[in-house]
Amino acid sequence: MTYDKLRRRERSQPAQKMANVHRGKLLTLALIVLLSVSDVACGHRTSSREQLEANGKDVGDDPATSVRREKVKDAMLHAWTSYEKYAWGFDQLQPQTMNGVDSFGGLGVTIVDALDTLFIMGLDEQFKRARDWVATSLNFNKNYNASVFETTIRMVGGLVSGYDLSGDKVFLEKATDIADRLLPAWNTPSGINYNSINLVTGHAHNYPSANGNSILAEVGTTQLEFIALSQRTNQPKYQEKVEKVIEVLHKNFPADGLLPVYINPRTGKPSPSFITFGALGDSFYEYLLKVWIQGNKTQAVNVYRKMWETSVSGLQSLVRKSTPSGYAYICEKNRNTLINQMNELACFASGMLALGSSGFDPQKAQMILSLAEEIGKTCYNFYQITNTKLAGEDYLFTAGKDMSADSLYNLMRPETVESLFYLWRFTGNKMYQDWGWDIFKAFEKNSRLETGYVGLTNVNTGAKDNLMQSFFLAETLKYLYLLFSPTSVIPLDEWVFNTEAHPLKIVSR
Template sequence: MAGIYLDESPNIENIIKKHHLEIDHVNNARREKVKEAMLHAWNSYVKYAWGHDELQPQSKNGVNSFGGLGATLVDSLDTLYIMGLKEEFKKARDWVAESLDFDKDYEASVFETTIRVVGGLLSAYDLSADKIFLEKARDITDRLLPAWDTSSGIPYNRINLAQGKASNPGWNGGNSILADSGTEQLEFIALSQRTGDQKYQQKVENVIRQFQKIFPSDGLLPININPHSGAVKSYSTITFGAMGDSFYEYLLKVWIQGNKTESVKHYRQMWETSMEGLLSLTRKTSPSNFYYVCEKNGDSLSEKMDELACFVPGMLALGASGYSPEKAEQIMNLAEELAWTCYNFYQSTPTKLAGENYYFHGGQDMVVGTSWNILRPETIESLMYLWRLTGNKTYQDWGWDIFQAFEKNSRIESGYVGLKDVNTGTKDDMMQSFFLAETLKYLYLLFSPPSLISFDEWVFNTEAHPLKIVTRHDNEGGSGGGEGKGIADSKIQPQGRKHGKPE
């Protein structure tokens, strides 16, 4: 497999010709508008925050919210590449080669660093075949590895990048968080495949083995886990929103990443168990019959749903085809119902932008809880999956509505900002890196042919970084992987959230 080198980066017109697709003038125009939005966001970052983690557009300065790892730049690499923005990509690539330095005396989030930085670098490598990205991905991952040195193998969630000293934040009682501990599998397995060094895969697959030991019959794990004993804090929250979400997403996606072989079958089995748990948390409102996913605290249900949980419709749609036809139809129907709810999170506010979470009370369909919007991607992500997997253009129209609301409320002369309140439209002062990594990428793909970053060849990490699918035959029939033979770099040629708050 040859790489997609810069002079032949994805070209929509060529894809349309190659696949004999009808030209869709409406979505072509929408896609160009999204590309222009990306250029506006990127150029604002370049002008006011170059090399910093994130841009504060109203203040017109850069802030190092992730320890000075160039988070927005690294998060944007694959988006620039996929959009064919070659000059911008090359400028970013040169900064990575010359200036990206991980020797920082900074307590980094293992989760955020993995999904944004490791994921962003590996995706740029898979797309461009430029070895500098793989070298940098290995450097930062080696600095994260000591976090897994616990008696259970479940990682601490923070680590000093210079000193290698790992810990958990005091506010969580020393516990590790489910999403933070169970959302590194895609990236670390990919790194092992591309380097031939199994240590990364072994660390993260051991975590899954530990989770299998405590996996409940409904597949729903509480969000707090003791990294020493590996035991869950039984009365902590169960959620598909913040601090739970991407653990469930990665159970499905590691199965897809390994090309659905025996080696990764246990991931699919765990995911299907968790989806039965999800069905048990699903309710619908009156009078409008909006479906939603509750949270669980001990034995009691909380009628609350985060916008973060709006990744669920896309996840369900992506996983539906692995079921029997009857079950697949049930899962896809639920995906479509939940997507309608998430779209209405946006449509129900004066700005047409969603709040951070919603409550569902008797006789009321949905009420905004926390009312900020920080440019999150989850609803658009699900619309992209549903459009691709159903062919229903309604999902493109819904995505266009959301994009127009961002343009109206969040675009300013020096970038894009979130809203402190979706009811009043009061602006904040932060352009989150995931707006460029996820929100704009998913919008661009929503209006592009499905063969651009095809689901047959790529799987997206939870920060929307596409990684190549590589068939796995290690540990056939096993229950945890990690001992099998690696796929060295010479054998795979590259072709080619999360927990934020407004400032």
């Protein structure tokens, strides 16, 4: 998501290794836990490739699903090969002009964003080339004003995920480098971070368009990555910075759990602004749930779950149904006025609700899961009502007319297929796989070129843009691949996805 849109168990170490640390002395439990964050987790990671290869062969009883998965893998290979051929080392590929563009300061965002997708799909040669580029060419010493949010979810998240999957320490070293460059953004009077920072000078500031305010989704969508980095490096500074943000927001958390999109970085208090589960608000709510999951749902992370449950009540207060067809949608809110509009970005909420439903009592869990399914159906129909069967960016809901696309461009976003993935995982209903296949076929028909994939400037005429977004490789294709994979591939009791779809290992807090 962008500003424009906005273990099963860990293995125990062998007794021999433990005994050799200090003979004659028993290690304390605390030391064992400390060592387990790096050494034991790495031992688990070493087996991840074997597990993925074994699980990937378990195609279940439906050969059609296996065919679909291979088609998605072919799409990823086409996207990646096109990027390698025309834009290697650049941030993103421009397929129509067959060249690269540095839209993120020249950090090679597509390479880092695609690392775990390549690994999960078993594209090992491509993964090795990406790994070698990271080791030899990834350089963060650039006089560039980086989005703290985008750099965190794409670069820190992508690198830590690459480490969790492969065990290759080069990814952890690079993640530490970029995280250290981002840290000064949290040096504010309240601890609420600024949204932009120069990677060389460390000068941080907020966007002029936000009138000096920080953006809710951007301050509340760094916790997974920085907590994970602290766990894997045994350096608490990253976790301390991002959890201070949640502490400040918790002090000012409203009764309905719905925060305005602008937060004052000096006072830490909300600034008058609108409320949304779409751009500028979305992933804050997502991370409240996912940090609880990342911490293995222990007492240490209960505050996140409580805040999330409060926000779910607020979300329910924003849900309305269209006429005449009864599609459930999530309104935006400006002070006390509801706005009958929904971002396609807000479609992540369907998957979020499905993911969090099991934490409620059985009756409420079923109610929340049913709401997730209703919203998922609406989002699928965002695609179905256009001529290309690809969704626009915004939808209006008018009495008696159901929904209509307001913004007609499509950037190959992942939110709807992400939710279909969760809905399928939690219900087992193959209808969600069929819906995902419909969307994939529409991408193949309208977005695929010989030189890569492009978005659309108009989902009714099919007019194309000239950019292959890195999140198409990081998120859209990965969620589609997992939608057609066995549930044993990246199981949700072992991994949690950041908002850029980078899987991070669950570690108890």
